[in-house]
Amino acid sequence: MKFSQEQMERYSRHIILNEVGVKGQIKLLESKVLIIGTGGLGAPAAMYLAAAGVGTIGLVDADTVELSNLQRQIIHSTKDVGKPKVISGKETINDMNPDVKVMTYHEWVSSANITDIIKDQDYDFIIDGTDNFPAKFLINDACVLLHKPFSHAGIIRFSGQTMTYVPGQGPCYRCVFLNPPAPDLVPSCKEAGVLGVMGGIMGTIQASEAIKYLLGIGDLLTGRLLVFEALDMEFRTVKLASRTNCVVCGENPTLKDLIDYEQRACEL
Amino acid sequence: MKIRVNGNEVLLEKAVSLKELLTLQQVRTPEYVTVQLNDGFISASGFEDTTINDGDVIEFLYFMGGGQVK
Numbered sequence: 001m002k003f004s005q006e007q008m009e010r011y012s013r014h015i016i017l018n019e020v021g022v023k024g025q026i027k028l029l030e031s032k033v034l035i036i037g038t039g040g041l042g043a044p045a046a047m048y049l050a051a052a053g054v055g056t057i058g059l060v061d062a063d064t065v066e067l068s069n070l071q072r073q074i075i076h077s078t079k080d081v082g083k084p085k086v087i088s089g090k091e092t093i094n095d096m097n098p099d100v101k102v103m104t105y106h107e108w109v110s111s112a113n114i115t116d117i118i119k120d121q122d123y124d125f126i127i128d129g130t131d132n133f134p135a136k137f138l139i140n141d142a143c144v145l146l147h148k149p150f151s152h153a154g155i156i157r158f159s160g161q162t163m164t165y166v167p168g169q170g171p172c173y174r175c176v177f178l179n180p181p182a183p184d185l186v187p188s189c190k191e192a193g194v195l196g197v198m199g200g201i202m203g204t205i206q207a208s209e210a211i212k213y214l215l216g217i218g219d220l221l222t223g224r225l226l227v228f229e230a231l232d233m234e235f236r237t238v239k240l241a242s243r244t245n246c247v248v249c250g251e252n253p254t255l256k257d258l259i260d261y262e263q264r265a266c267e268l
Numbered sequence: 269m270k271i272r273v274n275g276n277e278v279l280l281e282k283a284v285s286l287k288e289l290l291t292l293q294q295v296r297t298p299e300y301v302t303v304q305l306n307d308g309f310i311s312a313s314g315f316e317d318t319t320i321n322d323g324d325v326i327e328f329l330y331f332m333g334g335g336q337v338k
Contacts, residue, residue: 133333154332161332181300181331225329227274236275238327241309 001026007099011053019217025053029099031214032056034123036109036139038085039063040199041153041206042129043075048207050093050100054214056121057093058103061085072196109135111258114142125210126150129203133180134261140165140173141258144248149213151206151221155198158230162202163221163240164209167249170223175243175250180261195230202228269322286310286318286326295328302329 003011003022014020014028033054035042038061049057065073065080065088073085080088086104093102105117109130118126126148128139136152143150143165152173153162165172205226212218224237248255269280273293280292286305290298303310304327310318320326 131333133331136333156332159332161330176302176329177331178302181297185297185300238304238329241304241307243309 001029007053010097010099014052020215024215024217028053028211028214029055031125032058032121032123033125033127033210033214034058034060034118034121035127035129036060036135037129037131038073038075038089039069039129039131040072040155040194040196041203042127043073043089044200044203045127045129045207045210046089046093047075047096048204049210050097052207052211053097053099054210055099056101056103056123058105058117058121058123059086059089060105060107060109060117061089062106062108072194072199074200109138111138111260114138114258115146118142118146118148123148125213127206127210128152129206136173137177137180137261138258141248141255144172144174145256145258151209153202153206155194155202156192158195158198160198160202160228160230161225162205162209162228163225164213166213166220166222169220171240171242172246172249174248175246176225176240183262198228198230201230271320271322271324271326273326274328280320284320285316286320287315289320289326290315290328293328300331303327304329 011025014025015022031054033049035046035057038046038059046057046059063085065076065083065085067081069076070078075092076088084106086106090102090104093100103121107113126143128136128150130136139150147167149166151162151164209220212220223240225240227236227238244251247253271278271280295301299312306325
């Protein structure tokens with residue numbers, strides 16, 4: 001692969017970094033990242049990955065843009081209200097960086113489609129930008145079963161958390177949280193509220209993890225849960241214990257088929 | 269005795285069980301909180317029988333998606 005003059009200039013601040021360089025930038029351009037959910041977390045993650053020159057970005061979302069999304073889902077604009085989020089996201093990315101090929105999946109993930117979506121472009125890394133626990137467990141299980149690395153994140157009110165799963169390098173999301181909570185126990189963002197910037201902070205951390213993984217640099221949030229409290233402005237990483245009897249990633253896994261847990265609508 | 273809960277120092281007058289600590293820390297839905305005591309997970313069925321000792325490091329890990337269970 002050869003860089004054009006325009007690409008040399010566009011990615012010059014990356015190329016100058018020893019840890020990236022021309023080789024790393026080519027790696028990014030040849031990489032494929034799937035972003036599930038183009039809301040509070042997925043929007044900033046997608047935008048930074050697009051700006052960074054990740055060559056293929058997949059967007060999965062069945063939703064259409066609503067006015068109440070715009071306080072935090074910065075990939076969408078006022079003119080996009082009513083448009084499918086994946087289309088609005090694709091247009092923003094195309095405007096930002098013509099080097100990026102955007103794949104759109106205008107559907108919710110379920111046990112029936114998630115494997116095909118991940119395999120569609122044989123994505124290198126998956127970002128969980130979803131807002132609900134059934135989807136989070138589904139993404140975890142699918143990634144573990146397909147041996148794919150992914151970044152989990154969740155936000156609510158003034159709090160956020162994120163961790164990275166890489167096959168064989170630490171606990172998965174299910175190791176930590178076992179099973180989704182009962183649907184009626186979880187207040188949604190709609191009910192609980194969320195500070196708009198929370199998605200930006202946690203979503204860009206997810207994008208950083210994806211880039212680090214693709215480049216093979218630094219230490220990932222594997223085996224660690226990063227917890228952020230915006231009101232105290234405190235980041236803490238909790239070293240996670242391992243669960244050798246995890247039903248999906250443990251020594252004797254029993255979970256072989258993906259599960260569709262009962263879902264309650266919530267928008268992140 | 270002194271313990272650490274989610275990074276904060278907590279002083280306890282007497283030894284308590286993990287179940288009592290969850291109440292003291294006002295965790296509303298203890299069945300949905302992942303508890304790490306020092307280097308291991310403690311399952312919900314073990315909360316009553318687990319005694320908290322001086323110097324223990326405890327992490328309550330909460331579900332956080334588009335909602336949080338605390």
